[in-house]
Amino acid sequence: MKSNQLFLLPFFFLGFLSIQSQESEKPDKKTYTTTAVAHENAPVIDGLLNDAAWETVEWSSGYVENQPDNGTDPTEQTKFKILYDDKNLYVVFRCYDSEPDKIVKRLSRRDGFEGDWVEINIDSYNDDRTGFSFTLTAAGVKGDEFISNNGNNWDSSWNPIWYAKTSIDAEGWVAEMRIPLSQLRFGNEQEQVWGLQSTRRYFRNEERSLWQPVLPNSPGWVSEFGELRGLKGLKPQKQLEIQPYGLAQVDTYEKEPGNPFRDGSDSRFTAGLDAKIGITNDLTLDVTINPDFGQVDADPGAIALDGFEIFFQERRPFFVENKNIFDYSFAGNQDNLFFSRRIGRSPQGSAFGPTTAYVDSPDNSTILGAAKFSGKTKDGWSVGVLESVTAKEYADVVDVNGDESEVQVEPLTNYLVGRVQKDFNDRNSFIGGIFTATNRSLEDNLMFLHDNAYSGGLDFKHNWQERKYYVEGSAVLSQVNGSEAAITRTQRSIVHLFQREDAGHVSVDETKTSLTGTGGRFEIGRGGGGNWQYNLGGNWRSPELELNDLGFLRQADEIRQYANVRRFWNKPTSWFRRARLGFNQFSSYDFEGNFNRIQYEINGNVNYINNWWTDFGAAHKPRIFVNTTLRGGPRWRYSDENFWYLFSGTDERKKLSMVVGYVNSRASQDNFSLDRYEISFRYQPLNALSLSLLAEYEQNPSKTQYVSQQNFNGTTRYIMGAIDQETLSTTLRINYTINPNLSVQYYGQPFIFRGRFSDFNYVNNPIAEDLNERVTLYGANQIALDGNTYHVDEDLDGITDYSFGKPDLAFVQYRSNLVVRWEYIPGSEIFLVWSQGITGLGEASNDFDTIIDNQLLSERPQNTFLIKATYRFVL
Incomplete structure (x- = not known):
């Protein structure tokens, strides 16, 4: 009640x-x-x-x-x-x-x-x-x-x-x-x-x-x-621009004896074309043939222990430009029918087999070409159509006998996105729609992928009272088709988990060859005018909703309600320039009706009279049930949580400015906790030179980190453990601008993650309020480590009942980019790029100093040198 x-x-x-x-x-x-x-x-x-x-x-x-x-x-x-x-x-x-x-x-x-x-x-x-x-x-x-x-x-x-x-x-x-x-x-x-x-x-x-x-x-x-x-008397102008490019690249790396694919260096020469063609003054066709994005910054380091895909922002210019036209987010900041990073993604197949010795697999699928038709007409129609084709990709394989072969790891794939919106009611309202399609030409070893995937949606927004109030909504429909193996794989994926043993509304059907799902959102609120803003809304994602062929969907099977209120102070006083205070609340359910989560949060920010600032917030989570923690096992309960954060920064106009921040989270019974520290500096000693440094350190221990599933006397044991996990990263940026058309930029980020396990336990009552009833700790005489394997004799009869690998992990990554950019005439550029990278596994038993010395400073990085030139013809 x-x-x-x-x-x-x-x-x-x-x-x-x-x-x-x-x-x-x-x-x-x-x-x-x-x-x-x-x-x-x-x-x-x-x-x-x-x-x-x-x-x-x-x-x-x-x-x-x-x-x-x-x-x-x-x-x-x-x-x-x-x-x-x-x-x-x-x-x-x-x-x-x-x-x-x-x-x-x-x-x-x-x-x-x-x-x-x-x-x-x-x-x-x-x-x-x-x-x-x-x-x-x-x-x-x-x-x-x-x-x-x-x-x-x-x-x-x-x-x-x-x-x-x-x-x-x-x-x-x-x-x-x-x-x-x-x-x-x-x-x-x-x-x-x-x-x-x-x-x-x-x-x-x-x-x-x-x-x-x-x-x-x-x-x-x-x-x-x-x-x-x-x-x-103005006449609409039709735009016609053609921008060819040429690129030369050399990669150097440590030679691996015996591996024919790692001989110490690789080189390539390539060319491509970008074009912008004005079909009418309102509508433009963008075309790219064999695009290359070698000058784009690498993704930041990240590790996810929850099994979910990590979301990275799009950075490639062709897909970033006009991305708003194709946006169709409907149930959160990331869930979207179109996620452009699916185009040119890393190959999804594997060439490794029981007799494989060496494999050379491409990092990304080749985009043979892409075309984007977009614009807005004077009648209020916004139109966007994107078509792209990626090539078949093969991995070169050498087996233990020295025989060479090719294995296909990504099929020929066609991607299509169509988006339209129409303004009406004196531009105070719009209604729109979207359609996406993914079609693959599959061969036998890739039948675990969908043959095709389609999604569509309708959205609307209506404003009234001079746009102060609004109501908006969207609806989504998806269908994926494929072999029985492909659809079974989707049902069992972390996004869906139809195999959950306590779920009465979903189950794995291994005879299915398609899945059809729905999603959507509805929201009403006040978005402007006065000192108060607020909204109330909800969204849903049905169990069979699947968008990850061309979109992004973190988790299906959720219904969420939310409410937000914000109060603004915009009139400066003797101590602040402006301020904001907000209250947020949400609750979520699955489609079986389980009440999984509720959260209350207060947050705000203050911009002081001296241009220093503070962001702050705190939240209470009295109910946290998660359907995915046990990877297909029963619904899992976390102890209730409280968190707060505080970030503050100095005047960013000054030559030297800084930001410090802290995030604190604590769950009852020490179920888990989080301490996150951030500090950043920005220094501009000269008008042409700026330097910035961001350092982040995080401790995130938990007593119930998922480890494995094992069979014990015909039942499934869900094994968990206490993890002591730490993350350290530093990001350095140096920008030297010689003039507005010539600049030198450096980006470097070392990233280290370490997770060490102890106090292994197994799930007893996954929804018990008391943590001690939720799990049972193994006794010292029940579990033993032999090399990198834990052996469990749960019934103490002297015979190993089950085993699992040592889950300790240390991940090390270093990435850097040095880019010289010269826009020698408007729209035409030359890039000189030097990239370095180290990625590997460290020894989790080492401290951070040893990991940095052994896995970063002592390793030979891979180097990439490239020169890319473009010329923009305006016709």
């Missing part, structure tokens, strides 16, 4: 808050009217205000402070002018500064946004949801982002071709831009009206001022823009 009362608290709280929000009057919409200029009379982009063309239009000013003190006069005022011709949009800013010698001109790579900067946002669709952002720093560094979802997504991977210069004089600084119309998207009306916003960062006061004032906690960004008028 108590749990039901707690469950109802969010409803009463939301009802109370619905009458508490204080309204502010929305600022009037501002308008700027531009005029056309003949192309031959257009301004020269040199950062100076000496072109006669600028005299044909008026300045617009009246910027208003947005942060920290919304609605007040800024410390320094800003003004701008806008012109256009038949090919370009021209913008000039005058950023006043009474102390021009103190203007901060920090260099960085593109999209660095360091120091003083000024920005223009253009909603050329005039749809109140999407926009194009162009930022220029006082040092002349460009930044550009595609804005979507009314400002909730800013895609910095969008890299249009445009031109800009800056200069500093006695009045402050000047920024001048030329933006080709081919880089924007707009309709063909005789007279256009575009959304317009401009932001200036006044670095010394960490102050943001806006041309079009926006209230704190506004329900969106693009929907609050002013207007740009006077655009007459």
Whole structure:
């Protein structure tokens, strides 16, 4: 009864808050009217205000402070002018500064946004949801982002071709831009009206001022823009860009005697092509043939003892650009119908057999080609279609007799994603859909994979009362088809675990050749306006839902309810600039109706008057049942948990800044605990040089870490143990920017994980509240270690009943990248890359110092040297 009362608290709280929000009057919409200029009379982009063309239009000013003190006069005022011709949009800013010698001109790579900067946002669709952002720093560094979802997504991977210069004089600084119309998207009306916003960062006061004032906690960004008028006779521009590349690469590594595949070095030469073709002004076709992403940072080190797949962010430029169009997250931050890292994934088959001596298997599947058709029409249709084909992959094998052969480890695979959304109701609502398909050409040794997999979904969102309130939802349907072995494998996977012995609603059916599942989400809340925001919602994933052929699904068979409330303080006081406090609650069930989890959390952050900051939070978890801990065994109960965290940082504008953080978790009866320590430093001794260092150390002991399953007198013994696990990682980044087009970057991360087991036990009553009833410890005379194997004589009859391997583990990894990037002309680049890597297993009985010495410093790393050149043809 108590749990039901707690469950109802969010409803009463939301009802109370619905009458508490204080309204502010929305600022009037501002308008700027531009005029056309003949192309031959257009301004020269040199950062100076000496072109006669600028005299044909008026300045617009009246910027208003947005942060920290919304609605007040800024410390320094800003003004701008806008012109256009038949090919370009021209913008000039005058950023006043009474102390021009103190203007901060920090260099960085593109999209660095360091120091003083000024920005223009253009909603050329005039749809109140999407926009194009162009930022220029006082040092002349460009930044550009595609804005979507009314400002909730800013895609910095969008890299249009445009031109800009800056200069500093006695009045402050000047920024001048030329933006080709081919880089924007707009309709063909005789007279256009575009959304317009401009932001200036006044670095010394960490102050943001806006041309079009926006209230704190506004329900969106693009929907609050002013207007740009006077655009007459513009003709939509069709974009056509072709970017071929060539690459030479050499890998060196320690020679392995006897292994023909590890002779000390490898080399390759390859070429490919990227193209961007404007089908219409609204819709673009992106094509890549034999893409290479050798200059992309490696994934950070990570270890998962829970059996689940680790989620890594997409880093490859072709898939990152416009990724928001294809996004379809529906039940959490990671669960998504489209996870682009499935394309070009590591081969899923294995070439190892009983007579295998050596294997050379590819690291990733080759992407033969990919095409992406995307854009948004003036009628409010957002469209995205992605098609990709990956090649058959073979591993070279040498057996114990010296005979060579090939074994297929990944089939020829076709991936397809289609996404569409339609705005209506004066852009306050949309409805959309998605379809994905994976089709494989399978051979005998890969029949454990699905022949094909399909998923689809519908989503919607409706805003009302000037977008303050919203309701949104989605629904998902999936189907996978394959051999009986493939579908049985899916049913038994960690995502599904149909073999759970205490589950009455699922069971393994080894005759099935398909699975069909559903999922979805529904949420209603207040997303903007006033000082309060809140929402209430729920999501579900049915037991047979399967998305991992082209999407990402961590776990099926869950129904979740959640509620969130946030209170904002945006008016600066004598000690803070702004602050937030939130309350979150969720509970979850499986499809059998088991009440598995409930959690209450309070969190917040404060930005102090000196620009230091603090993030904090705490949570109580009175009920934790997990269906996956015993890997197909019965539902498992963890002791109730409390956790809290505190992170704080200094002013990030200073040449030296730092962040320290601590996370603490404790379960009752010492079932498990967590202590996580983080400290980071960022130092910028020169405008062109920045260094950052992040060190993380974590202790995460548990008395009930899953180890193995063994048969004992016809029953299954679920064996667990006490683990003492520690993780240590350090990430170093060095950025040296010679000029906005030439930079040197270094990234290095050593990662060490160590887990040592003791106090082995077996599950007695998996849902008992008392930990001592949940498990039974082996006595000293019941278990013995022989080499790397534990032997158990549970009934003490002098005969070993079962055995399991010693689970102690030490994992060591070091990865680094040194990249020289030169954009020798706009859109065309040369990369020089040196990568190093060490990956291996250490000795868990050693301390960290010995592991670092033996498995890191004493090992010879693998080195990769490559040079990659691209040239961007704009036709």
